[in-house]
Amino acid sequence: MEFIAETPLDMHLHLREEEMLSLVTPFSAEQFAGGVVMPNLVEPVDSLDRLRSYRSAIQTACGNAVFHPYMTLFFRDYSRQELMTARDEIIGLKLYPAGITTQSEAGVRDFNRIEKTVALLEELDIPLLIHGETAGFVMDREKEFLPVYERLAGAFPRLRIVMEHITTSEALTLLDRFDNVAATVTLHHLLITLDDMAGDLLRPDLFCKPIAKTPRDREALRRAVLEGHPRLMFGSDSAPHPRHRKECLDCAAGVFSAPVALPALVQLFEEADCLDKLPAFISTNAQRFYRISPPAKNVRLERRPWQVPEHYETVTPFLAEKTIAWRLKPSGSD
Amino acid sequence: MEFIAETPLDMHLHLREEEMLSLVTPFSAEQFAGGVVMPNLVEPVDSLDRLRSYRSAIQTACGNAVFHPYMTLFFRDYSRQELMTARDEIIGLKLYPAGITTQSEAGVRDFNRIEKTVALLEELDIPLLIHGETAGFVMDREKEFLPVYERLAGAFPRLRIVMEHITTSEALTLLDRFDNVAATVTLHHLLITLDDMAGDLLRPDLFCKPIAKTPRDREALRRAVLEGHPRLMFGSDSAPHPRHRKECLDCAAGVFSAPVALPALVQLFEEADCLDKLPAFISTNAQRFYRISPPAKNVRLERRPWQVPEHYETVTPFLAEKTIAWRLKPSGSD
Numbered sequence: 001m002e003f004i005a006e007t008p009l010d011m012h013l014h015l016r017e018e019e020m021l022s023l024v025t026p027f028s029a030e031q032f033a034g035g036v037v038m039p040n041l042v043e044p045v046d047s048l049d050r051l052r053s054y055r056s057a058i059q060t061a062c063g064n065a066v067f068h069p070y071m072t073l074f075f076r077d078y079s080r081q082e083l084m085t086a087r088d089e090i091i092g093l094k095l096y097p098a099g100i101t102t103q104s105e106a107g108v109r110d111f112n113r114i115e116k117t118v119a120l121l122e123e124l125d126i127p128l129l130i131h132g133e134t135a136g137f138v139m140d141r142e143k144e145f146l147p148v149y150e151r152l153a154g155a156f157p158r159l160r161i162v163m164e165h166i167t168t169s170e171a172l173t174l175l176d177r178f179d180n181v182a183a184t185v186t187l188h189h190l191l192i193t194l195d196d197m198a199g200d201l202l203r204p205d206l207f208c209k210p211i212a213k214t215p216r217d218r219e220a221l222r223r224a225v226l227e228g229h230p231r232l233m234f235g236s237d238s239a240p241h242p243r244h245r246k247e248c249l250d251c252a253a254g255v256f257s258a259p260v261a262l263p264a265l266v267q268l269f270e271e272a273d274c275l276d277k278l279p280a281f282i283s284t285n286a287q288r289f290y291r292i293s294p295p296a297k298n299v300r301l302e303r304r305p306w307q308v309p310e311h312y313e314t315v316t317p318f319l320a321e322k323t324i325a326w327r328l329k330p331s332g333s334d
Numbered sequence: 335m336e337f338i339a340e341t342p343l344d345m346h347l348h349l350r351e352e353e354m355l356s357l358v359t360p361f362s363a364e365q366f367a368g369g370v371v372m373p374n375l376v377e378p379v380d381s382l383d384r385l386r387s388y389r390s391a392i393q394t395a396c397g398n399a400v401f402h403p404y405m406t407l408f409f410r411d412y413s414r415q416e417l418m419t420a421r422d423e424i425i426g427l428k429l430y431p432a433g434i435t436t437q438s439e440a441g442v443r444d445f446n447r448i449e450k451t452v453a454l455l456e457e458l459d460i461p462l463l464i465h466g467e468t469a470g471f472v473m474d475r476e477k478e479f480l481p482v483y484e485r486l487a488g489a490f491p492r493l494r495i496v497m498e499h500i501t502t503s504e505a506l507t508l509l510d511r512f513d514n515v516a517a518t519v520t521l522h523h524l525l526i527t528l529d530d531m532a533g534d535l536l537r538p539d540l541f542c543k544p545i546a547k548t549p550r551d552r553e554a555l556r557r558a559v560l561e562g563h564p565r566l567m568f569g570s571d572s573a574p575h576p577r578h579r580k581e582c583l584d585c586a587a588g589v590f591s592a593p594v595a596l597p598a599l600v601q602l603f604e605e606a607d608c609l610d611k612l613p614a615f616i617s618t619n620a621q622r623f624y625r626i627s628p629p630a631k632n633v634r635l636e637r638r639p640w641q642v643p644e645h646y647e648t649v650t651p652f653l654a655e656k657t658i659a660w661r662l663k664p665s666g667s668d
Contacts, residue, residue, distance in 0.1 A: 137549055138533040139473070198545055199472040202585035207536040215471055248581050249650065251536035316583065
């Protein structure tokens, strides 16, 4: 049995730098036609110069694979001129509240001071991608941030806003209230809850920001995604860390799902008997909301079980040592 | 400045076996006049023979320190004869739901089948200590278990029941409804919430069962303890694991608080300006509820800061590298 993913896209992706970039990028380039690349490097990608050199490093890491890196700039105050110059090379600005996740220290500290740049984004029709969490209690951070989304969506009705990696049923309700708001959903938030991370032994490989939530939240996310909500887009938030940053006393946040993303999604949608809804989630919803035309690329999968490796070099992947019912078909094979 | 803890007791304690027993027992023996020793060893302490040999190993590990190990038997079906023989050597039976925490596989699977033994406990006036969690969502497990406490407390009104290591405001409400119910509270649940474990980087040293809860829960626990609730008793639930079981992909649950317990408690009560309530929490409440007369032992502390070591041999302690305002006074010093 075969499934052909037409121009699949990963709308939220951490590719890192240097050796890690070389290690992880091929997994995304093999499975996807393009991906939205996050700008929270150790030194944030907040200028066109840095963006161009980062894009070039990514392209090198892709080798011969067809993969379009949709670049983002780290949110700060930008001038109209800067944004005018950048708009053809970016898919959007990525906003982090300061200190909320890995390498977000340069993020926004005062949401009352972002309006000038946000107004420019609306005027220039550049999407705003947001990591929407407060600094509150870890299970409530996304819920507490929703009023910020509401305020922005109401005040800038032509601004396209993406709620990144939503994890709660409450976030979903905003989609129904604002046409200019879309959201990405990760693979892992469709599969796990806090129980998987901390219900038995503690699993640092499943520790991420936002933290996995309740069974009720996961069910709400699944239902919305599997029913084909038109403004939900797949974004893996694949975020690799070397083992020494995961198996220690201060473990970094991030789930490295890139190697398993597409096969695990096909399995999830097949199990729910709604493979027909997968193209919207992994491709067409994103193309429509972002108004992008990625390179056509058919990715073929076959229904043949494989066991996910324990490690890829220094990194433990999501679903390590688990068996997935679908696998990528080697290119050129029948 | 000095504080004299009169006959302090740790009413919930894991002393382990072999090398770990030798490493950790002296910390408790130095600070406390006695402690309730948990029976969930790799092979549960569920016979008088095993209990006696375990007690003897503990006494050896105490060296010359005055420390009374209050022994518990692992809950199973016991005959009247067994309990009659054991009652003078135990402080109670410890009940674990099966699979709920470290080495609890031999625990109770069906709460409808425990009544015969529970009735014997009531008749023989042997307390029942319970790890009260369901197998539900990790943040809700204690709350979901409360009906079991209620049922037992109502059906066996003369049975003394101890809710071990309570973590939620809801558990506190049971104390007001049932005179035959008391509870232990740990140091770490008075100090941390889930935020400390997973709100920034992930901290396996703070991972425990029951998991740390919300700020609201912590405040309720603190208030009840600091106001001197007469049926709340200190029980550290100190639970050491070697670093290789904590800094890995499947981290064991347990906070090793024994080395810091008494100094950190004095600091907490002093900061809240209610040192006068500390004796009830760390000694007299337990003596009254359990009707025990531990060996008189004054433990002297002085207000002099010390930095908690990063490790004690193979184990990372609670509050590692933090500074505590109070320290134990070397015996014999002024």
